[in-house]
Amino acid sequence: MLQVHRKVAVAVLVTLAASASADDKGGVVIDVTGTKGGKYPIALPTATEGDQITAEVAQVENFDLSVAGPFKVLDPKSFLANLGTEGLGIDPQKWKDVGAYGVIKYKVTGDAIEFKLYEVSKGAKPSLEKSYKRSGTDARTIAHRWCNEVVKYYTGEAGFFGSKIAFTAKGKPGQSAIMAMDFDGHNAYTISNNSSTNILPAWSPNGGQVAYTSFMRANPDLYVAPAGGGRPRKVSGQRGMNTGASFSPDGSKIAVTLSKDGNPEIYVISASDGTILSRLTKDKAIDTSPAWSPGGGEIAFVSDRNGGPQIFVMPAGGGAARQVSFNGSYNTTPTWSPKQGKRIIAYTTRDGGAYDIVTLDLDTKQMTRITQSQGSNQEPSFSPNGRAIAFTREGQGIFIANADGTGTPIKVYGGATTGVDWGPAPKD
Amino acid sequence: MSLKDGEIHMVSLFGTGILTVALFVPVLWLTEAAQAEKPPLQNREVIEATLAYSKQPQKQPQKKIENPDVEKPVGVSHDEKKQPATCGNGKKEDGEDCDDGNTKNGDGCSATCHDENKVAKKQDDKKNPFDKFKHTQDDDNQKGKPTTDPGQFNGDERGFAPTNTGDPWFARLHRDMNFSPPEIAKGTSVPVGCIHITSDGKIPEFTFDPPNGQKGDDDIQTAADSALRELKKARNEKPEPVPTHLLGITTKWLCFKFTVKSP
Numbered sequence: 001m002l003q004v005h006r007k008v009a010v011a012v013l014v015t016l017a018a019s020a021s022a023d024d025k026g027g028v029v030i031d032v033t034g035t036k037g038g039k040y041p042i043a044l045p046t047a048t049e050g051d052q053i054t055a056e057v058a059q060v061e062n063f064d065l066s067v068a069g070p071f072k073v074l075d076p077k078s079f080l081a082n083l084g085t086e087g088l089g090i091d092p093q094k095w096k097d098v099g100a101y102g103v104i105k106y107k108v109t110g111d112a113i114e115f116k117l118y119e120v121s122k123g124a125k126p127s128l129e130k131s132y133k134r135s136g137t138d139a140r141t142i143a144h145r146w147c148n149e150v151v152k153y154y155t156g157e158a159g160f161f162g163s164k165i166a167f168t169a170k171g172k173p174g175q176s177a178i179m180a181m182d183f184d185g186h187n188a189y190t191i192s193n194n195s196s197t198n199i200l201p202a203w204s205p206n207g208g209q210v211a212y213t214s215f216m217r218a219n220p221d222l223y224v225a226p227a228g229g230g231r232p233r234k235v236s237g238q239r240g241m242n243t244g245a246s247f248s249p250d251g252s253k254i255a256v257t258l259s260k261d262g263n264p265e266i267y268v269i270s271a272s273d274g275t276i277l278s279r280l281t282k283d284k285a286i287d288t289s290p291a292w293s294p295g296g297g298e299i300a301f302v303s304d305r306n307g308g309p310q311i312f313v314m315p316a317g318g319g320a321a322r323q324v325s326f327n328g329s330y331n332t333t334p335t336w337s338p339k340q341g342k343r344i345i346a347y348t349t350r351d352g353g354a355y356d357i358v359t360l361d362l363d364t365k366q367m368t369r370i371t372q373s374q375g376s377n378q379e380p381s382f383s384p385n386g387r388a389i390a391f392t393r394e395g396q397g398i399f400i401a402n403a404d405g406t407g408t409p410i411k412v413y414g415g416a417t418t419g420v421d422w423g424p425a426p427k428d
Numbered sequence: 429m430s431l432k433d434g435e436i437h438m439v440s441l442f443g444t445g446i447l448t449v450a451l452f453v454p455v456l457w458l459t460e461a462a463q464a465e466k467p468p469l470q471n472r473e474v475i476e477a478t479l480a481y482s483k484q485p486q487k488q489p490q491k492k493i494e495n496p497d498v499e500k501p502v503g504v505s506h507d508e509k510k511q512p513a514t515c516g517n518g519k520k521e522d523g524e525d526c527d528d529g530n531t532k533n534g535d536g537c538s539a540t541c542h543d544e545n546k547v548a549k550k551q552d553d554k555k556n557p558f559d560k561f562k563h564t565q566d567d568d569n570q571k572g573k574p575t576t577d578p579g580q581f582n583g584d585e586r587g588f589a590p591t592n593t594g595d596p597w598f599a600r601l602h603r604d605m606n607f608s609p610p611e612i613a614k615g616t617s618v619p620v621g622c623i624h625i626t627s628d629g630k631i632p633e634f635t636f637d638p639p640n641g642q643k644g645d646d647d648i649q650t651a652a653d654s655a656l657r658e659l660k661k662a663r664n665e666k667p668e669p670v671p672t673h674l675l676g677i678t679t680k681w682l683c684f685k686f687t688v689k690s691p
Binding site: 029030031032033034035036037038039040041070072096099101119120121122123154155 | 598602605607608609610611612613614615620645646647648649650651653654655657682683684685686687688689690
């Protein structure tokens, strides 16, 4: 009996001891999980030299990484670091304190511009650094190249900085010109050189040529000109319309709208001499605005065969077309995203009385609004890496927006414009 | 059948003895069980604590310390032949601790001839003997402000967290943390960061140097740093007091393991 009572007594004592040790467990951590998303905060302090070139590099860096898509450029007013003391290096803690994940420093000298990218988690050692010789290359081009390196470092994708956008600039009534500019609106120049109506520019895949329709010989014929401007070559002069050219991915063919048989239909012609290779549509309806997919297997176009204008997709070699847009009664100007592995198109949609840009994933059916009733927005075109979309806003000019619909579109060119087409990535 | 006075007396003595044994045997059993592990002084403390927290109402062991300020009534003692002591006659007699020839208090020997220092100690003994056992909460006061201090923050100790973090207070803490690495964040580390939180809910500091060495050098580490920075800012601007039942987390570093999951 004494043994039983002894066990009871021990049990009481053990209970007390066990609860005590549970309270002093130690080593227990709380799990916190998060998913990746949102922008990457990056600091772009301006170099302290204070000259024009330094300022220009800062301006290009700021613009490029702001429109690149994945970055959030921090406000310089929030910086705590002593830039004069830091020089090309960084004090990681000072940048952590303002929420920066990355910091870019640069230095302009007489013959070179040196850049360093720091990831604050890695301390004071740069993760990426490059030096560019200045001779024969302007500072803006150098800064664009550096920003492409930064985008590639983080995303694995080529950047689009230094690419160009072709567009139609309206002039006097009955007159419009084909122009091209750097994607950020700088260095605009004319490609066409006539006093007629010139519309619907389209870049060749290698960026060496621009196709466009011109009324310079009274009929809307299709021409191809060197991308830097110069004498155009007539590629298609069929009776009636020769409009809305779209190059195949290999550049050997052009999808175009011809009305030679009385009704606008989609044809494929040779890019070299305009020979008709195939007719893709045979319908009483109007079929126009062809857009070749990045993989070359499909062509999107606009048709009113089911009522108002809607977006259709058909095999590039011909075959049944199926309607893919079902929102509203007016959808036009389709263009394909170049993103690998995705089938995404952007197009103009009329919602009420306003025109807006939307994207549509043909596989998931997910639609994303790029603009929302901020004027009349039309004729979208994707950047070479698919992260941005350029479009025109009636009466205002050309804007660039994030392809995921986030952020606010940025104006890059002011004036009356139509017919935007974003050229390929630059070849450095 | 009636019992004679003497028999009654013997029966009452016997009964008292049985009662005494019944009361004190458990004490002896417990004493025996604990004796091998702890010194006798701690045995007594453990026993008293056990009895205090026992759910069965138990009669407290009778204290043998008597109220020194109450005169023993005449006739209670068994020994009726002894003369009562006279306090203040200068002679220390039975029942007296001292006799300084007066009946004044404050001179070391009280007006009733008891050592005034001993009286003070006896008064102390009348206080709750369990006051020396610290409690993080009053059993009768589950809500509201803590009635006892949980203790000082120990910067060398980490990871004190309740196993059940489903408490709404923790859900709000997690919400204010906002751990969300950017889309293009590089790295695969699983950093562990710790905060020092005070009872009023403020966070004076956080750290990323836990003893197990889990500290990354990539963007995930920066995201975790940013999350704790945001939490610190949010809680210092609008502190949310730590509930009474969670006060233990204020004495050590409260640690978090940051993991990125696939979208």
